[in-house]
Structures are given as structure tokens and as C-alpha cells.
Amino acid sequence: MNPYDPAADDDTDGTDRLVGPAADGEDQAVEAALRPKDLGEFVGQEKVRQQLDLVLRAARQRGATADHVLLSGAPGLGKTTLSMIIAAEMGAPIRITSGPAIQHAGDLAAILSSLQEGEVLFLDEIHRMSRPAEEMLYMAMEDFRVDVIVGKGPGATAIPLELPPFTLVGATTRAGLLPPPLRDRFGFTGHMEFYAPAELERVIHRSAGLLDVVIDPVGAAEIAGRSRGTPRIANRLLRRVRDYAQVRADGRITREVAAGALEVYEVDARGLDRLDRAVLDALLRLFNGGPVGLSTLAVAVGEERETVEEVAEPFLVREGLLARTPRGRVATPAAWTHLGLTPPAAAPARAQQGLFGP
Numbered sequence: 001m002n003p004y005d006p007a008a009d010d011d012t013d014g015t016d017r018l019v020g021p022a023a024d025g026e027d028q029a030v031e032a033a034l035r036p037k038d039l040g041e042f043v044g045q046e047k048v049r050q051q052l053d054l055v056l057r058a059a060r061q062r063g064a065t066a067d068h069v070l071l072s073g074a075p076g077l078g079k080t081t082l083s084m085i086i087a088a089e090m091g092a093p094i095r096i097t098s099g100p101a102i103q104h105a106g107d108l109a110a111i112l113s114s115l116q117e118g119e120v121l122f123l124d125e126i127h128r129m130s131r132p133a134e135e136m137l138y139m140a141m142e143d144f145r146v147d148v149i150v151g152k153g154p155g156a157t158a159i160p161l162e163l164p165p166f167t168l169v170g171a172t173t174r175a176g177l178l179p180p181p182l183r184d185r186f187g188f189t190g191h192m193e194f195y196a197p198a199e200l201e202r203v204i205h206r207s208a209g210l211l212d213v214v215i216d217p218v219g220a221a222e223i224a225g226r227s228r229g230t231p232r233i234a235n236r237l238l239r240r241v242r243d244y245a246q247v248r249a250d251g252r253i254t255r256e257v258a259a260g261a262l263e264v265y266e267v268d269a270r271g272l273d274r275l276d277r278a279v280l281d282a283l284l285r286l287f288n289g290g291p292v293g294l295s296t297l298a299v300a301v302g303e304e305r306e307t308v309e310e311v312a313e314p315f316l317v318r319e320g321l322l323a324r325t326p327r328g329r330v331a332t333p334a335a336w337t338h339l340g341l342t343p344p345a346a347a348p349a350r351a352q353q354g355l356f357g358p
């Protein structure tokens, strides 16, 4: 099946891509085994790791519950993993839920009132919680108290309920969407960054060890370079390369094996997949590098607007291959180089115009 055949693919969130950042079913099954268990095992994110280490150590020394922690960053960078590490480091149990799962304040009240003292409550996608639940959370975070509403209409009464001290760990891919009063109630906010290739190599070596796969350093580097700065993608590519190594080679992952496998799966040296390249290719060959409107570009690659805009473009923009300008999408000189094409003489000037002009 062609994953980018619009007829076969009716969702546009890109969850079926090999280089998509969201967890698919297989990821979820394997990730538990690959998650680092403590801060020492957690690769990279030096700043967040050090800051969090201080927060947790200090709380432990005081014999107190750790401050509420907000983790923000793109999918697959380790937010869920860190929340579990926080609980492990505090020797506390963890309860896992998510914003979309809490639609009524009552759902949240039920969870909060059943927490044990010191427990970590992990609220994934916290920006997607309903308004009433959010307001209940303010009071719970600040005063460890909720008002449970009993009855309906004019006769309804609020019964205050004391909560044991707990640590809320919120995770969000969109920190900007959090209302300031909620953001302000976190004692510590960790911003997760994309990982450097060397860090991803460490993630890959670690995972290979856990999966019992032999991999040499250049093999790991080859996979790391195609993983889009994201450990989840690195682990997923590693599993596909392992299959290839087993079937087409002697099981060991070398540079040639990694490159050969990822060629089969159409993930190129920079981590672009077929959809990404189709978008760039159309932009360069059909529209001479742009500017071209999103709708036109989408039609040219036979995709929905949303797919091009939300699935392909963010990474292309991040990689400096494509720019979104008021006049339309524009390829950068790096895009021509990446696809091995020669830019027309006027292309750099046009790109500049598109980038800086109205």
C-alpha cells in the first residue's frame, strides 16, 4: 500500500509514516521496554535534565513533594519518559491521564480525590483539557483542594475537598496554547529541544543493546542523521533497519546496511520521506522554486492541503528547505542542492524576495 495514496489514507495526521513523530501501535508496544528509567539513563536535554535533577533532589532532601512540572516540546522527544522518571526518582507512584480524556470537571475530581500522598499525576496533552476541568485544576495545584459540586441548578452546593499533596506533571506540544494562569502554577517548566545527531546515536546504541542488535558506530550515525532530531523516530528506524539486517545481511547493522534499509523505506539522508520529497520536487520542478500557493502545491502532489501543511511542511521549514511567505511557498537554495537540481539563475533572488519582501 502506498501510504500517501489519498484514497488509502483518510487521516492527515501522518501517524502511518515511518518518520512521523506520533507513536503508532508498534511504538507503544516497544517503547515501554526502551524508556530510560532514571535521569542518568536519559540521553541529552542537558539543561532540562540538570534543572529537573535539582528540583527533585531538593524536594527529596526536604522530604517534600516535588513542585508541579510542565514539559513542553514536539512529539517523541521524551515527555512521557521524563514524567515516569520523575515518579521513579521521587519513589512515588504515577497516575497517567490526558487532557482529551478529561472532558468534565467531575472526571478530574474523581482522579484528584483518589490520589495518594506524593503521587505523580501525569496529564498528557494538557492544552486539550476542557475549561471547567482546567479551572478546577488551578485550585487543586495551588491549594490542594477542589470544590465538588453536588446537585444541579440553584440548589447546587460546593463541597470543599482536601487533597493530599501531589506533583502534577503536565505535557504539551503547544505551550503557547496554555492559558497563563495555568502556566504560572507550574513551579518548573522544561522545554525539550530536538536532539543533536550525537545524542541520537547514543539513544540508538542504547536501544540496540536492549533489543540485542549489533550495530557499529557508523551504522548508528547513519540512522541518527535520518531521525529528524527525534528519539521516537530513531528507535523506529532502528527496528526497520534491524529487519533488513536480519533478512538481507548477517544481522549486524553497518553503515551500508543502514543506508540500504532506509533506501528501501524511502527515508533519505536528511530524514525526508517520499511525501516530503514529492512536495519539494513539485515546488522545484513545476513551480521553479515558487512562490506558489499552498492549494496549488497540494494539488500538484495529489494531497490534501492539510497534509502538505501539517505533515510535510513543518519539517521542511525546520530544515531550511522551504519557506512560507505571504506570497506563497518558496524553496531555499538548500532545497535545490538536496534534490540534486541546479537552481535557475534567478532563483536565489526570487527566494530572497519571497523571504523578505511582502
Ligand SMILES: Nc1ncnc2c1ncn2[C@@H]1O[C@H](COP(=O)(O)OP(=O)(O)O)[C@@H](O)[C@H]1O
Binding pocket: 030, 031, 032, 034, 035, 036, 041, 042, 043, 044, 045, 074, 075, 076, 077, 078, 079, 080, 081, 082, 203, 231, 232, 235
Ligand atoms: N532522552 C532520551 N533518551 C533515550 N530514549 C529516549 C529519550 N527521549 C525519548 N526516548 C525514547 O523515545 C520514545 C518516545 O519518547 P516519549 O517519552 O514517549 O516522547 P513524548 O512523550 O515526548 O512524545 C521513548 O520510548 C523512549 O524510548
Ligand SMILES: [Mg+2]
Binding pocket: 079, 080, 081, 124
Ligand atoms: Mg508522550
